[in-house]
Amino acid sequence: MHGFKGERTLMRIHIGERDKDPRSGRRLYQAIVELLRSREYAGATVFRAIMGYGASAHVRSDRVEVLSLDLPIVVECVETEEKIAAILPELDEMIGGGLITLERARVIMYRPGIPAQGETGGWEIDVAGR
């Protein structure tokens, strides 16, 4: 049973595995997730990519040993447009090299044990959020 359906913003942050947070010195992807969680954002997921290149044109690949030492990382967060806009200045200070993309996403949310709210029935996605 699905619950909420509506529009949110999907934020994707592309960074490197070895990037560090300039303020605390911890892993940047870990610092970002902890920041989002401390501000009670809906969620965040970190993916480690197996291959890629970016602005530096430096190829990373898990197929070649010396290229596998700093693989790409993508941090995804789905939240309301306002909350995403609110966190961007802070992320701006933390990220040295990388990319943030913002997409409009239509969300179908599933939560076990919580009765469906605002469900319209069928698979028509309504635009109005909670």
Add this chain to the structure above:
Amino acid sequence: MNLLWYVALGSAVGGVSRVALSTFIQQRAGPFPIGTLVVNVTGSLALGFLLRYTLGSTSVSAETRALLTTGFCGGYTTFSTFSYEAITLIEDGDYRRAAAYVVASVLLSLMATFLGILAAAELLAARRTF
């Protein structure tokens, strides 16, 4: 810290391990360069396992990967010594031994790498179903 320091440390330990083990084995063997063969095959087994496992698991950092794979395995195995010993056998007219050495080194190293990768895949799968 620059990744090269981790590589330097691993290579140092690997290189010293190679000389120690290879000398120990070769002193008890004949003219056939079995010491180099052993380190190359065992190193290939180790690299196959370590690289595949650490790339499949997020619990090992990029720095540790560099230390263990590019560093230690890189220093522990040797292509230059293998090539030199093969050429020397040819120089001495020992063509049969040279051919056996080259074929054994390549085939056994490739097989060992493959076995190492298999072991890593098994371990990663076992971890997931635990």
